[in-house]
Amino acid sequence: MTSEIFQLVLMTVVTAATPLILAAIGELVTERAGVLNLGVEGMMIMGAALAFAGAYLTGSTTLGAICGMLAGVAMAALFGLLTIGFAINQVAAGLALTIFGTGLSGLLGAGFVGLKRDRPGHVHIPGLSDLPYVGQLFFGEDIFVYIAFGLVAGAAWFLSRSRTGLALRATGDNHQSAHALGLPVRRTRFLAALFGGACAGLAGAYLTLAYTPFWSPGMTAGRGWIALALVVFASWKPWRVVLGALLFGGATMLQLHAQAASIGLPGQLLSAVPYLATIVALVLLSSGARKNATAPAALGQAFIAPR
Template sequence: MGLFEAILLTVVTAATPLLIAALGELVVERSGVLNLGVEGMMIVGAATGFAVAILTGSALLGVLAAVAAGMAMAALFAGLTLGLAANQVATGLALTILGLGLSGLIGRDFIGARRDPMAKIVVPYLSDIPVIGKLVFAQDPIVYASVALLAGVWWFLFRSRAGLVLRAVGESHASAHALGYSVLKIRFLAVLFGGGCAGLAGAYLSLAYTPFWSPGMTAGRGWIALAIVVFASWLPLRVAIGAYLFGGVTVLQLHAQAQGLGIPSQLMSALPYLATILVLVLISAGRRGSQAPASLGTPFVPDR
């Protein structure tokens, strides 16, 4: 396996958790809710997923537990911000802090435990194609799931009726309410979906990316997922571009550092952020279809 192929493979692993978490948050924000707790939901997912996988010996149960844990965190957020109309920014920040602490508690007894990374699904023959074979046909299930998720989110938002309603709720909750749609129920389901995605992204980190648990292992990926959603102007395909770009530049700058180019490493580490923001700003520039959902972050209180 050549260096180039190896680099491409690591790009996929670096991009996948960002893609999953960002797609989840995209749906949440399209419904008009700003959940800044992605980092917290993600790391609780990582800890729970790893713990359950060790205890049961099943990666699948671990993944399911991670998704459930992310959803439970999201349900807490939804209860506060939708049910009690609490401030979304403050609640989201609190959720991240809670998640970081809670994950330490869940993972306490599993520090140092090791298990094999999740098995890859290898398609016979096709995976032997040079360069792209391993890239496309020999990945773990969560990578395939992330691609399906991308297609599914796009189809849901722009081709399905339910997605239209969700976008309408995010655009103007008062109008959607006037038409008789249940704003809070739709937002609750969207927030749960976002939590499930964040949990899945966490499970990918602790079960496939680095198959062990260490506290704080999400290392800010939740925040990057949030930023990607904004800079991708709330469009799923641009979220994918952003996630892979970020993953790609992260991996490339590591290789460049290893080559010793004489550029300060801090500057190189900043490169993925700069490149991702720059490219996404450029593709979004000057297009009107790239604005935030109009009701984003504003709580809805029905007047009855």
């Protein structure tokens, strides 16, 4: 395998993992605050539709990405209003959000079907980007990839090192105690949900702006659900989201490459590999000694302030 192919394979793994990382890190922060939003797929597809529309109309990838994030935020605000404002069941509201987003994105995006845009350019740092094997991989990806990793680093620092992050975790673990301490439970949860929406919207924007630069209804094809599963897989720890996404993306890409190289196994068996790998990793992780890595204790519970 030449250095070029080696690098190409690894780069496709990273790009396959990027939308998953973006959506999952947003959902992780939301869930650490105690809010279970199953509407990731719906927020993501809305982000995908409006990012493409915005980018097409303004001609700017950046403005498109902002439109996508705002679409995700709007969807999350609706979810927050229902579940945090009116204390409606989070599971039902999240599922409804996905169905709503899938339908609405098809309607809003109808006029943009069949149009195409150019992809945003890749980062290029003279010298560094031209290094063999790793140059392109580390210094020549598109900008979304760096944003995704930046967000993970930011979320990891925020959750474990900052005071606000501590308050957010307290809200997710025991909202009654947090409330008794004078922490603004509902405001924290609402903002965390909005952050999740922005990230899911950005993940959708990545699909229509960089990954496959066109809009077509239903094109997220279940990535929102995989992102949700990744949060559990990562046992609510930010850097493990990256690990899980790279593992899943890597297994997906490797099985495609294995098929293209005709190694003689049926493609259907190879297609199951990413899922098998994920299950095996999940079993290994949960059977390990780290028993502290459990879900936020108040996850999915509505908070109603005692009077």
